[in-house]
Amino acid sequence: MPSTIRSGTRPARRVDLGRPFRWLWASAVASNAGDGITRTLLPLLVVAHHPDPAAVAGLTAVNMLPWLLFALPAGVLVDRTDRRLIVLGSNLVRAAALLGAALVLADDRPLVLLYVLAFVLGIAETLADTAAPAILPRLVQERHLERANGRLSAAQIVLNETVGPPVAGLLMGLTAAVALATGGVLYAVAALLLLGLAPLARTARTARETEPGEPPGGVLRDIRTGLRFVLGHRTLRLTLAASALYGVVFSATFSMLVLLSDRTLGLDETGYGLLLAAGSLGAVTGSRLAPWAADRLPTLRLARWSLVASGAAYAALGLISHPVLAALALAVNGVFMMGWNIPVMSLRQRLTPEHLQGRVMSVSRLCAWGGMPVGATLGGLLAEALSVPAVFLVCGSVLAVGALLLLAPLRETPAPPADQPTAQ
Incomplete structure (x- = not known):
């Protein structure tokens, strides 16, 4: 796999x-629809029978706990086995869990069973979200990674954040069993669609046997190998540090957005929903613009200045008191968030050898999401000490200053044209 950083290429407009990618995308559409429904549905189920803020917060903590416990071992598993089967199996587990829960x-919804369901879904998500990005470099040409990641990101944003929540609410208006079963069916469809990759994707184990790398060892040894590779690669190390910073900032601001909407902007629940929709619309637009920009700008320059611009949009929200301007700032932030996420994800996929893709992706997820509980806590402390806009x-x-400091040492190096398709 090439270890150079692309300085900009111009593939054809229609690619x-x-x-193989179409099968993966179709499966991702179904699973993201399931995600959008279940992530809204589970808190509603808790609130309906256990209307206690601590119970709702506990559900979120239990659902996210597998990322802290299993992210790194999941990366090892992804590098040792067929990644397609991991995603397929994870979707089947989620389907079975939700259909069983239905x-x-x-009728009766004990809190402990809801927590068990959230934990099982969290484990399956940890495995699926680590394996799926590691599949992509084997399915598309290297120069088209931004475009492929952009299409996957657009589907995720639309279905997770825009379509899923209202659909979950409508389904709950029927019965909880119908809502749970709908999520289960969507995950089952996602698993079935992945069968289309069976004759096209080689297993990660086969790749591991043909790629130069470390000798087989235990799980801890494989984890250390992945961490050593990330920490020893300056571009990966610094972009992951920037991702960790972004995760903290995102969770700190998002946790306070509802209070900004209520106290500063004077919006009701509908207005808050429209604010979220503005951010999602910007992110969808960014998922379309980022591949186009990546064809014309050096990857690191695009990522660095997108992160700076995202920080500026967050800062602007602290100075704005008009709802329309706040919605515009959130939309702009969404555009530049994708201008960071998509090029950096594609860059990591390019820079990582095949036999380490899973472990690097697991470290990436851990850095981005592991700091979110810290960020939410810091957001609350800052709001108490200063104010919500502050x-x-x-x-x-x-975020803006940190992006400049962390990413300034990185320089683009030209890469040879990627005209050959990847192995399929």
């Missing part, structure tokens, strides 16, 4: 990413 939790101003400024 056929191939039949029967068990139809959270956005301070965090946005820290």
Whole structure:
């Protein structure tokens, strides 16, 4: 795999990413629809029978706990086995869990069972979200990674954040069993669609046997190998540090957005929903613009200045009191968030050898999401000490300055044209 950083290429406007990618994308659409429904549904189920803020917060903590416990071992598993089968199996587990819950939790909903369901779904998500990005470099040409990641990101944003929540609410208006079963069916469809990759994707184990790398060892040894590779590669190390900073800033600001909407902007629940929709619309637009920009700008320059611009948009929210301007700032932030996420994800996929893709992706997820509980806590402390708008101003400024300091040492190096398709 090339270890150089692309300095900008211009593929054709209309790119056929191939039949293997279409199967993966279709599966991702179904699973993201399931994600959008279940992530809204589970808190609603808790609130309906256990209307206690601590119970709702506990659900979120239990659902995210597998990322802290299993992210790094999941990366080892992804590098040792067929990544397609990991995603397929994870979707089947989620389907079975939700369909079983539709029967068990139809009437009585003990809190402990809801927590168990959230934990099982969290484990499956940890495995699936680590394996899926590691599949992509085997399915599309290297120069088209931004475009492929952009299409996957657009589907995730639309279905997770825009379509899923209202659909979950409508389904809950029928019965909880119908809502749970719908999520289960969507995950089952996602698993079935991955069968289309069976004759096209080689297993990670086969790749591991043909790639130069470390000798087989235990799980801890494999984890250390992945961490050593990341920490020893300056571009990966610094971009992951920037991702960790972004995760803290995102969670700190998002946790306070509802208070900014209520206290500063004077919006009701509908207005808050429209604010979120503005951010999602910007992110979808960014997922379309980022591949186009990556064709014309050096990867690191695009990522660095997108992160700076995202920080500026957060800071602007701390200075704005008009709802329309706040919605515009959130939309702009969404555009530049994708201008960071998509090029950096593609860059990591390019720079990582095949036999380490899973472990690097697991470290990436851990850095980005592991700091989110810290960020939410810091956001609350800052709001108490200063004010809610100050959270956005301070965090946005820290993100912009941090992006410049962390990414300034990185330089683009030209890469040879990637005209050959990857192995499929």
